[in-house]
Every structure is written in structure tokens, then in C-alpha cells.
Amino acid sequence: MVILNDRDVDMFTEFLRNLVLYLLSFLTGGSEAPTADLAIVSEPTPSDRRILLDASASSDPDSRRLTYYWTITDKPTGSSAKLPQHTQSPTIAFFTDLPGQYNVSLAVSDGVHESPPVSAYVDVAPQQLNYAPVANVNAPLTAPPLFPIMLDGGFSNDQDHDLLSYHWSLTSAPAGSTASLAASTSVSYTSFTPDIIGT
Secondary structure, three states, X not given: OXXXXXHHHHHHHHHHHHHHHHHHHHHHOOOOOOEOOOEEEEOOEOXXXXXXXXXXXXXXXXOOOOEEEEXXXXXXXXXXXXXXXXXXXXXXXXXXOOOEEEEEEEEEEOOOOEOOOEEEEEEEOHXXXXXXXXXXXXXXXXXXXXXXXXXXXXOOEOOOOOOOOOEOOOOOOOOOOOOOOOOOEOOXXXXXXXXXXXX
């Protein structure tokens, strides 16, 4: 009994497809091969991690209906991104799950000839798959001069559950004020003491 893995099955399927195309090409003699054209329509964002591909500019000189053969030829280590082996639709999308480079190859077939493959790639940066954190400061709206005001950023959150760092700054103060923050980085809380009436 012979046991075939997925790679063996794919190679055997590809061999049979090429054999059929060769025989059809031999029998139909005068027809011409189609041309593949691949475009990246959209890149991933945190709210939509898909890469949209468009092969609608592919063409066949004999006006035969095309079948589109898609392959992800390279992707980041550990990625589970995948595409269907072939489709009748010229547009398709796949989900990215890790930052890095995704290489996609396309060949089109008119049932007799198959085009040479064309390829495109997308470099996905980490921030394209990561939501920005939301800063939230809890502090009193008013306070008397010379009374310390506590600022609490502990309710800030991140949808990706990444560890947060904090960067505090005093962006404005009344003219003549020398108030400063007790801490400006690292911690989720800080304080300052207003020394002049104003905002």
C-alpha cells in the first residue's frame, strides 16, 4: 500500500494537469497561451487583515474562459495563510496572521494552454495587524492651588492585550507656572501640584 502526503498529491495533480494541457495543446495546434496579470488591490489593516488580489486584467487571445491558479509561494514562518488552489473568479482574498512578506504566484489556464506564472508580494508591517491602544486618564476636573492632583492612566487598554508603556506630558499651564509632573514615563499614574490659578 502506497501512502501519499499532501505534497505528493499536489505534485501528482499538477503533473496530470500539465499532461492534459499538453495533449490539448497538441490536438488544437493553432491556439495561443493566455496572459496572467496580478494586482494587489488592498493591504491588511487591524480591522480587516485580508490581502485582496485581482487578476481580472488577465486575458486570452482565443477568448476562452480562464481558470485562475493561485499559490502562496512564501510567507512568514509560522503563518497559516492559504489560498484555494484554483478558482473561476479573478478576485480573491486571503487572511494575514503574522507580519512579514507574503509572496503570491498566479497562472491562468484557458483549458488548453497555461500562462507562465506571475507573482506579487506584500510586506506586512507589525502595525498593520495591531490595533492602537486607547489612552484613558482619570483625574479631578478642578482643584485648589498647591493641592496635588493625581492622574491615573490605569484604565487605558489595548485590544491586542499587549503590555502598555506610559508617556506623560504637561502640554499647557498658566503663564508663570513652574508645575511639573512627578513622573513622565513607565508608570500608569503620576501627579503634579498646580501653583497658579488657571487651566
